[in-house]
Amino acid sequence: MKKVLKKYINIYQDLSDDFAKNGNQKVFEYRNEALKKFKQNGIPDKNDENYKYTGIEKIFENDYEYFPDAKQSFVDINEYFKCEIGDMDTHVVLLSNGSYYEKNKPIEDLPEGVIICGLNEAMNKYPEIFDKYYNQHASEINDGFVSLNTMLANDGLFIFIPENTKLNKTIQLINLTHGFGNKSLFKRNLFIIEENSELSLIVCDHTLNNSNNFVVDVTESHIGKKSVFKYYALQNEPKKSSVINNHFITLEEYSKVNSLILSLHGGIIRNNIYAKLSGEYSHVKLYGLGLADNNQIFDNYTFIDHKVPNCKSNELYKNILDDSALTAFAGRIIVRPDAQKTEAFQTNNNISLTSGAKVRTKPQLEIYADDVKCSHGATIGQLDKDALFYLRSRGINAKEARLMLMFAFANDILLEIDVEPLRNRMSDLINSRLRGELPGCSHCLQGCHK
Amino acid sequence: MLVIKNLHAEINGKKILKGINLEIKAGEIHAIMGPNGSGKSTLSAVLAGKEDFTVTEGEIYYMGKDISDLNVEERANEGIFLSFQYPVEIPGVSMINFMKTAVNSQRKYKDLPPMSSAEFLKYMREMQDLVGLKSDLASRSVNVGFSGGEKKRNEIFQMAMLKPKLAILDETDSGLDIDALRIVANGVNKLKTPENSVIVITHYQRLLDFIVPDIVHVLYDGRIVKTAGKELALELEAKGYNWIKEEIDN
């Protein structure tokens, strides 16, 4: 780990002149602060309580190149790439190896004041908005990966929705990783929704090469008073990829956030969600569904901070495990002394199809207010034998019956998706994943899902 | 249709069926009665092929073939149907999806093409009417939140959908109110043809007023200890099981 630490410090030092000269000074200051933190805290490893099960050591058995500017792309991705989500009538935005794709088709008919552009463009073009929100929430957390991202990330997606505005379509962000060589990518997104507005966003990660990739993403979302943010992420990665995904969500009064992460396939996936309920009557719902087999590791960490009274949080995380997969869920909830009338509910349910699979689950409730309703529960089990017998006794073969039960288990979470074509599509994807027929990226010639 | 010879079965080393002999001809209705814990549901489960039970001795012939090598779904596809004493709740699986998968599995087994959605829906509606099952139940998860009576009706609905050759009704009457009992029994009678057979497991004579058996058996401690015509059910209703137990124990 020392070696890795040093490597990234060197990379940063090589780039730091460039960062200083070109662009937003605030961002440069944050980079230097992050460097300090990074040096102090280092990269988390298995001795770090928080990253015990992630398998970080495994990630760094490989070496990764860093691409500071991957904007230039070989072909017109718009032309030949189609996301698995399919035709959904969304506004599509591509990030190519972490950079805003320069040939993104301009989005037409956006309501007045809406900005959708690359993060790099935003930090220079709209500093008055950007500076107010960038790295405000993320800097509150001490985490080596977040520091690393703050040091090195230079692009990503920026969305600004002004007050009283609702887009007519869902935005679909497609993160494409492609080209030769093992890459480390640091993407950074910033989503700002002002008062009384609404944004719904689908994020799809796609890898088109068969290299080892190491991705550290940080997304900050600021949800203004009475606004609604729906965030659906689809993680369908080759088994050689390692993804550390961080989402910082700040909720103001009466705002509502739904986050749903569907982890269909991957090597190592770690999702950190930090939700800060900082305005009264705000409500956050976090959902996660993982379908892990082989020796995949899906690790979810959530941190919900109930800072003020009358807020609600709901968490439902489910996993189906096969082979020697490992899934972990750690859900930390803090109810601050002022946060009376808090409701915080957390559930983690797992189905393990083999005895070789491992499930780790840990609730962490810290409650400092007395008038609250909180609960947490976790289950680990097999498919219900009586239900299997019942289905089979009607002529349904054992394999099909098992699929029906697995699908039923997963389906709970899909009910939370209110974009109907997306729900149907996700349900198809889960179905084919459970049947072992997931096409992967249709353009992946390497068969990287195998 | 069904010939059971000296059937012994156990679970976790506990012997439950201790030498059952039974013969059912096509078109017959047999009632099996017997005290709690005597092995009636176990016999049903063993016939349906439940793997938890081990058959240690004896044979089961169905349609002239030994079925010991057939698994649960194969037996179902061959036309054996079990109406569960305790129907299982399956959250997240809708009745309609369940039945569609089951019907089409059985059609596939018979080399028939799957039913189209429209055909299927029409068929399903007809069968719902036959057993008086409320149509909104179709969209609900299998048995979840169904009342006791609704669960039993749902079993007969599934029987109507699948048209088995041999139906085993394990206490389908328990939990039904008088009207529901009549409707369910009517459903069973309507589905009855000269080719198919029914085993009715019950504790009460009442059901047998509606579904009239050709033969009544008493199962006691894992054996069939008495077999007679339908008048036996009346006698049991009046006298209970003690006189039989005494006969056996002496």
Ligand SMILES: Nc1ncnc2c1ncn2[C@@H]1O[C@H](COP(=O)(O)OP(=O)(O)OP(=O)(O)O)[C@@H](O)[C@H]1O
């Ligand atoms: N899974 C099991 N493990 C152990 N014993 C079992 C199991 N299933 C059934 N038994 C036992 O086998 C015996 C017969 O049970 P069964 O359910 O077949 O009785 P039954 O005749 O259907 O009774 P009832 O009239 O109450 O429905 C009982 O003593 C029961 O406890």
Ligand SMILES: [Mg+2]
């Ligand atoms: Mg019974």
